[in-house]
Amino acid sequence: MIAALAFTGDLLLQSMAFLLLLYLLSVYEAAARNVGQIEAVLIGQRELDFAARKDALTGIANRRAFDEAMAAASPSGQAFSLLLLDLDRFKAVNNRLGHAAGDDLLRQVADRLATVARDGDLIARVRGEEFAIIAPGADTVQARRLGERVVARIAEPYILLRSPAQARTSVGIKTVQAGDRHFHPEALRRAANEALYEAKRAGKGRAIYAQLRSVA
Incomplete structure (x- = not known):
């Protein structure tokens, strides 16, 4: 009986650790997506700023x-x-x-x-x-x-x-x-x-x- 309880406890701890790992992975992936989105926004903003200072016809400064x-x-x-x-x-x-x-x-x-x-x-x-x-x-x-x-x-x-x-x-x-x-x-x-x-x-x-x- 005690051994069965100990085994059940180990499974529970392993399950909790596994769920925690999944949760942390999901948090990391979400953070990575957010960072990627932020970087994309920043890159896009820099490109817009550059384009705003560039003459469309000649390609030099405007x-x-x-x-x-x-x-x-x-x-x-x-x-x-x-x-x-x-x-x-x-x-x-x-x-x-x-x-x-x-x-x-x-x-x-x-x-x-x-x-x-x-x-x-x-x-x-x-x-x-x-x-x-x-x-x-x-x-x-x-x-x-x-x-x-x-x-x-x-x-x-x-x-x-x-x-x-x-x-x-x-x-x-x-x-x-x-x-x-x-x-x-x-x-x-x-x-x-x-x-x-x-x-x-x-x-x-x-x-x-x-x-x-x-x-x-």
């Missing part, structure tokens, strides 16, 4: 990414340059070859900018046929050279939907020197934009450096 980078810019430890670009007579391409060709041109321009920009530069399509390059660490000489490379690279011949085409760009450049206590992102953008329109008025297809003055 206006939102550009604005955020400008807001975070600081020349405290190094010079900081901004180049604003506007394709000259872009509407003529659309009118002559169609909007599909115009879109193709914008994509090729973005690709060409990537070949002349330096490591660490941000290339963005700000809107329409307007682009920008944020060049941290680029001093006056480096910014001028970058602008010259941009103008020359964009002026090279294109094939748009099997049709030969030409394009040029005007560029406005402004540099803030390291340690400039009067630096303000919006003032820097305004100075580069004024230089861009000066390039347009001077005949297009050129880079002009903003006159030296405070960007406060």
Whole structure:
């Protein structure tokens, strides 16, 4: 009788241990699923954040990414340059070859900018046929050279939907020197934009450096 009770007790303990193990396994599986779901949500959120800062047509940074980078810019430890670009007579391409060709041109321009920009530069399509390059660490000489490379690279011949085409760009450049206590992102953008329109008025297809003055 005692042996039977002991055997029954062992079975009960084993059954309880087995049930506890099953319970713990189910808890672990549920936790793993939750972790997987959380990771999937986080990955999805990162992908959405990345997509929200990417230009759908060209694949480079968009206006939102550009604005955020400008807001975070600081020349405290190094010079900081901004180049604003506007394709000259872009509407003529659309009118002559169609909007599909115009879109193709914008994509090729973005690709060409990537070949002349330096490591660490941000290339963005700000809107329409307007682009920008944020060049941290680029001093006056480096910014001028970058602008010259941009103008020359964009002026090279294109094939748009099997049709030969030409394009040029005007560029406005402004540099803030390291340690400039009067630096303000919006003032820097305004100075580069004024230089861009000066390039347009001077005949297009050129880079002009903003006159030296405070960007406060």
